[in-house]
Amino acid sequence: MRNATGQLRGQFIFEYIVPTGSTARAVLERDGYAVHELPFVEISRRKEDVLRYFPLLLLNSWRLRQLVRRQGASMVHLNDFYNLTGYVAKAFSLGKLRLVTHVRFLPQSLPQPLARTWRWLAERFADRVVCVSQAVRSYFSEAEKVQVVFDPIPETEQYPVAVVPILRHPTTVELLYLSNYIPGKGQDLALAAFKKAYVYNKQLRLSFIGGDMGMPRNREFREQLEREVQQDGLKQIVSFGSFVTDVEKAMKAADIVLNFSEAESFSLTCLDALYFGIPLIASDCGGPAELFENGGSGILVPNRDVGSMAEAIITLADDPQKRTQFAAASRIFVRQKFSPEATYLRLGRLYATVLTKQ
Structure with missing residues (x-):
């Protein structure tokens, strides 16, 4: 508002x-x-x-x-x-x-x-x-x-770029999940998909960023995810961060943004990723399907389908040229539609x- x-x-x-x-x-x-x-x-x-x-x-x-x-x-x-x-x-x-x-x-x-x-x-x-x-x-x-x-859409970019670089990181592909830790927001699905994708591509890294809004249920959800990462020996591969105010900076440090929420009316996170030109993989859970062209400016996967999520991660991580194409197309699309x-x-x-x- x-x-x-x-x-x-x-x-x-x-x-x-x-x-x-x-x-x-x-x-x-x-x-x-x-x-x-x-x-x-x-x-x-x-x-x-x-x-x-x-x-x-x-x-x-x-x-x-x-x-x-x-x-x-x-x-x-x-x-x-x-x-x-x-x-x-x-x-x-x-x-x-x-x-x-x-x-x-x-x-x-x-x-x-x-x-x-x-x-x-x-x-x-x-x-x-x-x-x-x-x-x-x-x-x-x-x-x-x-x-x-x-x-x-956001009014301006603090860190404008003429063309999103093909490779932000020389040896890794950085995935970002930006959302508060709330059951149903999809972090558990993202972690399950990431583990499947990591088997095929050891360059993958995943960062979760968000807050728990001071609610015990949300805090327990984050702790559950962290325990799973610890048990799987992925602590150096998957990281957990807290709420950030500079969304643009966080997104522009990533190669791919994920959003696997189970129900979204719109998704400002998806809109921000598209606006800033960060390749997006999102679940078909409501509003996100209206924000971009599937296959043209992002990838839309079936809701709660971990296998399809993992496949999309593998495909996009292996194709830097496709990521560059998505970045350019998404910036144009959202500025026209919104x-x-x-x-x-x-x-x-x-x-x-x-x-x-x-």
Whole structure:
């Protein structure tokens, strides 16, 4: 959202509301945005979250309604499909509050009783529903209010290159997996595929980079991967890093970017790799299939198919010329498909339509 709103600040005034204690506040304030905090609670299976969820939903919705009135805001944009505060705040306003809902998750991958409820609320009460991909859009009805607006590509490159070099490293082929350590994000599939590919090509190296978001389940997932690497004697071949802020630098140190997530509504990681010209191998898990041309600017492999993943790694690692071709083609493709007209300018027109609605 920050990439999109940054391009529209000459037309609209934006203020952000983030969860209490969010590290996003400092980033947004550095960009000059007014930032407010509310103690949002996500619904989960934990009993304490369930007990807190509905009272805080009502309280946060009332606070949101009051904040909207105090700041003179005309519209609320919910940047999460499952954030219901906007709907309740709209009820408190007797339907006067204008509401845009952004769907960034792949609803097909969510628990369906919840996903269908959120879909009904969005189609019934939001003025517009924004989907980040056609894969997400396919979950909804044909209602005109449901529209696809792609996420913007990065504005600039800090380390521009005229042509991506054929070989970044003289003796190794560096694979990068850039994603938070979350079950379902595909690191386990990538490791399994890498081990198969490494049998055929000892030049391969794999780096995982990401955070655990402070969640025990994610930390355990990373530790499980590290134990597997240790047991297989690959500690000098496979490395694990933490969250990085300079994504471009991390990607441009790699020869190939992998993304084998089991469900993605869009995948900014894939978009960044394509934009920066890093050859990409991604799973056919939703949104990534829309980001590039399979075989022309990247390789798309069947979802959860470790054998196909390994084969793609072997093929691309053995063909530096193909990597160079992919790098050049992907840079052109994403700049054309994710132009301002398809991204932030489209979002700006959507805002203007909602704000002029009587």
